[in-house]
Amino acid sequence: MRFAPTAEQQDLRIAVRELMRDRCPSSVVRAEPDDPAINGLAEEICRMGALGLLVAERDGGLGLDENYLVPLMVETGWAAAPLPLVDSIAFAPGLLSHAGYSDGPDYRKRWCVADPAKRAETRFGQPAGLLLRGGFGGTGAVQLVDLDTAVRSHLAAMDPSADVHDVRGGQELAIVDDPVLVRQAWQRGVLAAAAQLIGLARHMLEMTVDYVAGRTQFGVPVGSFQAVKHRLATALLAVEFAAPVVDRAGHSMASANPGADRDVSSAKALASEAARAVGREAIQCHGAMGYTTEYDLQLYLKRAWALAADWGSASWHRARLAGHLGMSLTGSTPAG
Amino acid sequence: MRFAPTAEQQDLRIAVRELMRDRCPSSVVRAEPDDPAINGLAEEICRMGALGLLVAERDGGLGLDENYLVPLMVETGWAAAPLPLVDSIAFAPGLLSHAGYSDGPDYRKRWCVADPAKRAETRFGQPAGLLLRGGFGGTGAVQLVDLDTAVRSHLAAMDPSADVHDVRGGQELAIVDDPVLVRQAWQRGVLAAAAQLIGLARHMLEMTVDYVAGRTQFGVPVGSFQAVKHRLATALLAVEFAAPVVDRAGHSMASANPGADRDVSSAKALASEAARAVGREAIQCHGAMGYTTEYDLQLYLKRAWALAADWGSASWHRARLAGHLGMSLTGSTPAG
């Protein structure tokens, strides 16, 4: 029994963290989708093999499991990396392999966007050549679509750095309807989103602590007020008790635990709530400063809001969890 | 337009308040149900005509309306008067009049207990001669039962001063199934319970403010800590925004407003939540002191818990309110 990352997992985390601090500062999060800095970041991520993290070694991947996916996503979430990482690294690999799209070294360049709820909507689609449509909740078929042949139009969103598009049509390349693969892809997407939310929450909390420790009001640091201390203590509690549940969910998937679906839903529900709670306290503790787009907090805040709502909201996953616990809700729990 | 009590309503409030401070200190709340002090309090309440507050003048009552019921109940709630006042003053009169039990001066002595949810359970039944069974939610028939002929046994409850009994059987004296009267009786019971909760909440808040202003820790009054200030400010907000809704509900009933049922449910939901919230902050601010039965806080706290759950909980009334607002819940919302 040992509930802690291995040295290899820890090394991966550090490598990703260094890459993110180096290549994904807030200026990159703010950049236009076709900015060279974003392309550069995408290339670095390819170079470290991250796109093949969950791809079998025989298919040219790293052959690693979800215990490695979690730290990778925590750190890219921390940086709010403006790329479809959840889609390409977590959701896509099993589906692409099955459809024959991961053979040879070409998969490294293969960025995907996912639209599991079939909202005809994508985020961070700029580098992607493939669209994966369907699979919400881990059921149904996933359609592989050639994104270049689809009709795309920009949508205004709360998070302007998310590069949201309305996407319709496009040539169908394949259909994956193997229920095991679709469920695995969905669970991996949910797990990756949960992990990114942990990173985002930690980042917002760090920024807020720095801010209130430095800012003075009524002659003392804002961070010395008991109300501020208690708010941030509450925020830390939310993160510290969500993070191990995300780690646990990664382990359950990696070890094919029959409770994996329950654990993944637990992770996403808690991580979504933690990120929202931290965001709420962060903006209140920043005062008007948190409320301007010149300051970086909003970048991470808006990303957290979107990711908390995406891949099943906290409510959605709680309802699913209730089912796993043998309690069935009478109300409906729709997708998206 | 004037949202404020009249001089007469204000006079009634002051008279009841003085009676309560005089005859219902905490020692009376702690007393055994057959203690002479409780009987004395019951007699004083009869003497001021309170049992006939809502009884028509031609039937020997005061012929007043729910605008007077609210302040009477706020003040008796403040004192946690250990008598079936909601049952006897609010719920019973219309039913008793209809069944012919309020003619002559005898009604003054007529104390009732209500069991609207037919739980076979009564509270504060000591002075009562009549049991009113049924009417939960304002529908169905209410059975008038001779309490002296019923089989009663004591039940251990969280609030030991509530004198809870299991009550079965008893001779049926009459049935009231006039839907208008049953609805009115129920709404009055709910309104009275909401008003008592406002009084209880105010009392707990007053005790807590006194306590934290006086108690010293780390060399300063506990009440000077920002965390304590913010807790009690939040408690005051809950009470101050619930109280006008209770007043409004009383006015809606008195003026036969078609929205009365909506307003009464609004009142009970908010007053229940306010009392629970104040109780929660009160016990936390008192520290271990709030946690002993020697100190009075627990008397008011336990009464508030019971009254918040009784006459439809906050959830129950929210569900009813949702219906009034045109939104229907799919889940069930049972009585009791």
Added chain:
Amino acid sequence: MDLTWSEREQAFRAEAKAWLTANVPAEPLPSGDTREGFAAHVDWERRMFADRWSVVSWPPEYGGRDASLWEWLIFEEEYYRAGAPQRVTQNGIFLLAPTLFEFGTPEQQRYWLPRMAAAEDLWCQGWSEPGAGSDLAAIRSRADRDDQAGGWRLTGQKTWTTRGAFCTHLFGLFRSGPSADRHRGLSYFLVPLDTPGVTVRGFPRLDGDEGFAEVFFADAFVPDSHVLGEVHEGWRVAMATTGSERGLTLRSPGRFKHAADRLIAEVAHRHPAATDALIERVTGVWLRAFAYQQFTLAQVSQLIAGEAPGARSSLNKVYWSELDIELHETALELLGMDGQLDNEWSRGFQFSLAGPIYAGTNEIQRNIIAERLLGLPRK
């Protein structure tokens, strides 16, 4: 309790309703926090003024109707019910004007009030400075006496000035005397933004609109006639204004009742997404808006009976600002991923987050509630 409207009040409501029905733009105006949206809103303000609806509670000589507080509430109710535009003149009309009525000289009132009512002068507030948010006493911008010219020379910087880039005038506090006593030595100035030495720089807010500005003062001259209230007594004068900002006048219950009703309509629209747990939250939001309305009715009744609201206005501020967030959070939950797109609800959500921060943070309001209403010890 008497919750009936008089004939006069009913007639007033009918007139307001008729005018709003005829005049409110069919399509929502672009956001008043963008440059072209602001211009469209100023047009709307001028149309209101032309028909004497811009300042209903003011005396007729300044463009008003001498409306009672009840009539003002009625107007606000109908205004929000009609979905009429946001009031971009609110800083002047709701924050500065009450102070002008209380502290202004007759000349100042005659000069400034009609221009404000007509949306000729467009006012922004200059409270916050870098390093001084809710802590007005930490203000460092200076006003130096110029006896020869008969006025003051302003130096320093204001920030977080809402819509400052589009306004014509600013009101705010400057340090005119020694700063030993944090609450004395401040004066309250009325400053045209085209005064030489004043520079305005707009910058964007969370919701993407260019709604904030920094304002720089470099030896900008204002005459004595532009000081409101007594020299060095600006703190007291400003406190009256912030009382009004936090008070009844800024946030009418109509706004929240209307938004809660829209939220209920959204539930029907989003039927499959509206789980019971969400419907319970929507119900709770409606209930809080209802409570805010009842509280306000009681408070106006007390005001009319001559009781000043005092620190009780802090109860309003905390309640409506937290209600506003809960309302929009619930809406976003209901909307799912649609709530992450740019729309009325998501913009309202981002705007609502400022509620607990501006006009005195809710932390400060809770301190006030605890100390002044509950009597807890300051230290």
Added chain:
Amino acid sequence: MDLTWSEREQAFRAEAKAWLTANVPAEPLPSGDTREGFAAHVDWERRMFADRWSVVSWPPEYGGRDASLWEWLIFEEEYYRAGAPQRVTQNGIFLLAPTLFEFGTPEQQRYWLPRMAAAEDLWCQGWSEPGAGSDLAAIRSRADRDDQAGGWRLTGQKTWTTRGAFCTHLFGLFRSGPSADRHRGLSYFLVPLDTPGVTVRGFPRLDGDEGFAEVFFADAFVPDSHVLGEVHEGWRVAMATTGSERGLTLRSPGRFKHAADRLIAEVAHRHPAATDALIERVTGVWLRAFAYQQFTLAQVSQLIAGEAPGARSSLNKVYWSELDIELHETALELLGMDGQLDNEWSRGFQFSLAGPIYAGTNEIQRNIIAERLLGLPRK
């Protein structure tokens, strides 16, 4: 990550489970906070000791099994799963014993620990005094030096002593030196309650049980051998104990997981009352209990790797105490008026309300979290 149990651990679990199945009383014991209930609980403790289950993690010479932290967690899980009685010896075993292990002399350890494990000595704690709750440094009870007799004479009063009326010994701080420095000059004493000059008065708690006591000291003599740690260094010694009280050792996840499972069973039992909104709350409670379990597994892994939990134990304290209240509030909501009667849930609810208060209030814990874990300034 390796979440499998070793063969040894599995065997330990099987042995514990078998013993508990055979020995846990079929009917719940009466409350351990009443006099006769306490006696029944002491019998249970002695039965546990007889089969070496009372202090599994202690060395065999004191009655333990040298169980690892993992085995201790396994034992706790099985203990709660079996519905076994509350541990009335917990003050001694979980609070005093870690301090004895760390600061006691070999003689003290040999003398006190086996008696504690055997439930011969029954320990209560004497931290709080009238006027000093969480503020240990405000202690005024005195220990005056008696050189001639080779010991100390205790004078003063302790209060809120849980189950003090039924215990045989008390541990606590007394002021042995000058009080100029609030954190120095205190010593940690071990006091038999039958010492002449000691008077114990029980009084009832919120839940009606006679679970609290005041303890009065009038020139009560204790020998030097009853001082734990260095004289005047009691503050430092006590801090180690409170760290342990707040820490991992007191609240095993098994307790909350078990209670959450019972709550889910209650949902099926109360089907018509379990609305969707309530089921969502029950799910949330289970989820928090699950999170507490995962957090604990990670924390134990760190402990085993040699990292002291330090201020992170404040995270545990706040989390489990707030979880415990939410758990019981949800249960009471589900039970409706049945929740207002005297039963396991309503008693648990009242008990849970003490969670955020004792062992350092959650306000103090949040200060610690903010200052020591987040690094916010003390002042």
